[in-house]
Amino acid sequence: xxxxxxxxxxxxxxxxxxxxxxxxxxxxxxxxxxxxxxxxxxxxxxxxxxxxxxxxxxxxxxxxxxxxxxxxxxxxxxxxxxxxxxxxxxxxxxxxxxxxxxxxxxxxxxxxxxxxxxxxxxxxxxxxxxxxxxxxxxxxxxxxxxxxxxxxxxxxxxxxxxxxxxxxxxxxxxxxxxxxxxxxxxxxxxxxxxxxxxxxxxxxxxxxxxxxxxxxxxxxxxxxxxxxxxxxxxxxxxxxxxxxxxx
Amino acid sequence: xxxxxxxxxxxxxxxxxxxxxxxxxxxxxxxxxxxxxxxxxxxxxxxxxxxxxxxxxxxxxxxxxxxxxxxxxxxxxxxxxxxxxxxxxxxxxxxxxxxxxxxxxxxxxxxxxxxxxxxxxxxxxxxxxxxxxxxxxxxxxxxxxxxxxxxxxxxxxxxxxxxxxxxxxxxxxxxxxxxxxxxxxxxxxxxxxxxxxxxxxxxxxxxxxxxxxxxxxxxxxxxxxxxxxxxxxxxxxxxxxxxxxxxxxxxxxxxxxxxxxxxxxxxxxxxxxxxxxxxxxxxxxxxxxxxxxxxxxxxxxxxxxxxxxxxxxxxxxxxxxxxxxxxxxxxxxxxxxxxxxxxxxxxxxxxxxxxxxxxxxxxxxxxxxxxxxxxxxxxxxxxxxxxx
Numbered sequence: 001x002x003x004x005x006x007x008x009x010x011x012x013x014x015x016x017x018x019x020x021x022x023x024x025x026x027x028x029x030x031x032x033x034x035x036x037x038x039x040x041x042x043x044x045x046x047x048x049x050x051x052x053x054x055x056x057x058x059x060x061x062x063x064x065x066x067x068x069x070x071x072x073x074x075x076x077x078x079x080x081x082x083x084x085x086x087x088x089x090x091x092x093x094x095x096x097x098x099x100x101x102x103x104x105x106x107x108x109x110x111x112x113x114x115x116x117x118x119x120x121x122x123x124x125x126x127x128x129x130x131x132x133x134x135x136x137x138x139x140x141x142x143x144x145x146x147x148x149x150x151x152x153x154x155x156x157x158x159x160x161x162x163x164x165x166x167x168x169x170x171x172x173x174x175x176x177x178x179x180x181x182x183x184x185x186x187x188x189x190x191x192x193x194x195x196x197x198x199x200x201x202x203x204x205x206x207x208x209x210x211x212x213x214x215x216x217x218x219x220x221x222x223x224x225x226x227x228x229x230x231x232x233x234x235x236x237x238x239x240x241x242x243x244x245x246x247x
Numbered sequence: 248x249x250x251x252x253x254x255x256x257x258x259x260x261x262x263x264x265x266x267x268x269x270x271x272x273x274x275x276x277x278x279x280x281x282x283x284x285x286x287x288x289x290x291x292x293x294x295x296x297x298x299x300x301x302x303x304x305x306x307x308x309x310x311x312x313x314x315x316x317x318x319x320x321x322x323x324x325x326x327x328x329x330x331x332x333x334x335x336x337x338x339x340x341x342x343x344x345x346x347x348x349x350x351x352x353x354x355x356x357x358x359x360x361x362x363x364x365x366x367x368x369x370x371x372x373x374x375x376x377x378x379x380x381x382x383x384x385x386x387x388x389x390x391x392x393x394x395x396x397x398x399x400x401x402x403x404x405x406x407x408x409x410x411x412x413x414x415x416x417x418x419x420x421x422x423x424x425x426x427x428x429x430x431x432x433x434x435x436x437x438x439x440x441x442x443x444x445x446x447x448x449x450x451x452x453x454x455x456x457x458x459x460x461x462x463x464x465x466x467x468x469x470x471x472x473x474x475x476x477x478x479x480x481x482x483x484x485x486x487x488x489x490x491x492x493x494x495x496x497x498x499x500x501x502x503x504x505x506x507x508x509x510x511x512x513x514x515x516x517x518x519x520x521x522x523x524x525x526x527x528x529x530x531x532x533x534x535x536x537x538x539x540x541x542x543x544x545x546x547x548x549x550x551x552x553x554x555x556x557x558x559x560x561x562x563x564x565x566x567x568x569x570x571x572x573x574x575x576x577x578x579x580x581x582x583x584x585x586x587x588x589x590x591x592x593x594x595x596x597x598x599x600x601x602x603x604x605x606x607x608x609x610x611x612x613x614x615x616x617x618x619x620x621x622x623x624x625x626x627x628x629x630x631x632x633x634x635x
Contacts, residue, residue: 053535085535086535095551109546138630
């Protein structure tokens with residue numbers, strides 16, 4: 001395995017009952033790469049990124065992240081998870097903590113960072129996502145876009161190497177999508193490894209190093225944004241792209 | 248102005264012919280019953296209450312040791328005063344009522360020693376509030392939490408005391424505890440212990456380990472399928488047979504174990520409902536942040552679950568306060584037991600209605616203050632609309 005490879009996934013399978021969600025996924029992702037995952041709903045793209053931090057377990061195949069194999073060993077799983085941050089479609093902030101507490105909670109309890117350090121780091125991150133003035137509010141008082149930016153800051157507070165985004169803008173009103181995408185674009189340019197499941201073609205064109213197209217639990221096609229958007233090879237990709245570009 | 252009220256009456260009570268009929272009949276009915284009731288209220292002999300007030304409140308507790316009970320009340324008052332500081336927007340009328348009630352009662356009763364003690368109680372509560380206002384919020388939180396944690400042991404220690412020749416707190420056996428004192432001790436103990444037991448049963452029912460899960464399910468389902476009164480008798484009659492002869496439990500403890508077990512089963516189901524009401528995504532977020540399962544439970548899941556089920560919990564708590572009255576059946580002299588005892592006294596035999604009405608009033612005040620206080624707590628914990 002190349003030193004520069006951070007995620008290596010070989011013939012990964014997963015079933016939900018009879019439904020074959022992941023049907024032999026093979027992919028290698030390099031450090032600092034920005035990968036955008038496209039595909040129709042039910043194609044397994046969300047399930048795929050959820051297997052990367054063990055929110056779903058794969059049933060067959062091999063998954064190696066940062067030179068550690070994802071197995072049943074809790075030590076391995078925790079070592080892998082500590083390198084991965086995740087941003088969800090529905091934000092999933094903790095409603096009973098303030099914005100600041102949401103961000104400092106995990107560093108303080110999981111990483112055992114001092115309160116002061118966690119606080120300073122959180123304020124720094126809030127500045128980075130542009131909402132340091134909301135630090136003492138509760139998530140319920142923020143707009144969707146602001147909540148998602150807090151969620152991004154919360155994941156970044158754990159200093160992960162990889163960030164997973166599971167349709168981060170799908171639950172947002174159109175006028176709030178941009179503020180979240182701007183934060184993600186800034187992240188993409190900061191040399192962090194990003195895996196983004198999204199339908200935002202503009203974002204994909206602007207920052208993706210690679211587009212991966214999923215259908216029926218397989219990777220149908222992958223390549224640079226120019227290749228995929230300008231001359232897709234597979235019929236499925238063409239059909240999907242024409243559908244989302246129309247809307 | 249007067250015409251406005253007349254129109255209001257006409258629009259609301261006499262707007263159609265059938266509403267007019269209903270209004271007239273209801274007025275007749277109410278006037279009859281209210282008149283009969285007030286006649287009874289004013290004509291009956293109420294001396295039974297002041298004469299027996301000491302045993303209604305504390306049973307056969309030795310009068311020269313009553314200062315210990317007052318001490319417990321002062322401690323509770325101080326803690327209550329401090330706790331009110333934690334409510335949003337300062338003192339509202341419910342806490343104010345709780346603070347002023349003792350002094351009002353003190354003014355109403357003639358017993359000078361009791362009125363002085365009640366006045367002290369008011370003062371202690373107010374000073375608790377004032378001290379709390381001057382302390383830092385975090386310090387208040389810590390002292391309130393630790394204060395209420397030692398409250399139960401303190402309550403038992405002071406009420407029962409310990410044996411010994413020169414003991415400062417001479418032993419008062421549990422068979423001397425009675426009246427409101429006994430009801431309160433049993434209520435508070437069973438509320439707290441059944442909540443804790445219920446929490447563990449609920450967690451056990453969700454456990455991945457089959458042994459723990461099936462054990463919890465078995466306990467919950469068995470206990471829920473049995474009436475409280477049978478559990479009380481089981482505790483009373485069978486527990487001594489089941490335990491080794493060297494271990495003898497008092498009647499009080501045996502009765503309480505039945506109540507606690509019974510309510511723990513219901514509590515467990517309430518809490519389980521709360522777990523199911525919480526979105527799965529909160530667990531996922533906590534897992535993705537790499538919290539251990541213990542941390543995620545304590546920091547993220549439980550606070551939300553408990554906040555969501557406060558109304559249900561309070562419903563159970565008030566139910567529990569009233570269910571303690573069943574222990575009179577196995578011969579303990581709680582409020583209801585005492586009232587039966589008073590009614591058995593030839594002197595007061597015809598006055599049992601008055602005693603019962605007074606008891607209902609006490610129970611009502613207890614339960615109503617629980618529900619009011621809980622609503623205050625709920626409003627304070629409303630993190631979605633903090634401004635409201």
